Amino acid sequence: MQVVLRKYGNSTVAVLPPSVLNQLGIKAGQPMTLETTADGRIVLAATRRYTLAALPPLSALDTCLCMGASLGVAHGIERGLPPSERRQVVAVIGDGTFFHSGLTPLVDLVYNHAHTLTIVLDNRTTAMTGRQEHPGTGRTLSGEPSAEVSIAAIARAMGIPEVVQTDAYDLPRLGAELDRLLAAPGPSLLVNRGACVLLTRAPQGPVLVVDPVKCDGCRRCLVVACPALALRGSGKAARATVDAALCTGCGFCAAHCDRDAFSPLSGGA
């Protein structure tokens, strides 16, 4: 299935998973224009797992081609845009995919003076295929201790001037670093690290519950797109709820609630 994004002599083509096409209401072969964010940025995704972020409420991705393609496509768009339309392009890739097929296009980005910001979502595993080890985890596929290859060190060795590693749960610092890197002149790379909760099984805090009296169903907390959150009821009776079996206590939802409706589940983890 191919969707033409934009033509400047050569075409840029994206293949989207059927589930995403269905959600977006796009039919096979339907021409598309390349959508950008309000401030003119284009965001690309590498593989199927990140295409979840293409859907509301995140609506954070514009294209998805195949495993590891985000860096090369980002570079192609950056080079293909006429000078009057040049803008920041962001490529997103996972840690496992980075070792699988992200190294070569990263070399090309550096070599060709790209401005692209590459974000490596480092969840310390190859989650999409079943949480296998990879060269960045420090263990072989059979679980034996091994060399831990540093993505940040590779990027610095390639000559990328701005390389940052952030904690996925430290949102203030992550936001500040993204703002800084998006304004940086050369190529940059950010490794956002937070181990997959299915791997660690370690909660970040107590399981939360929503007080249905305080909650007014404003939906602000739903913007974090957490699978544990849902809105029950309709109209003025709608209220946010938390599935205690899925909540890891990260607190991201509560940070978006200005009605103080979240609290720890009594007797919870």
Ligand code: SF4
């Ligand atoms: S942000 Fe607070 S008030 Fe709004 S829906 Fe979520 S819990 Fe309810």
Ligand code: SF4
């Ligand atoms: S605390 Fe975190 S895991 Fe729990 S419902 Fe809120 S966003 Fe989801």
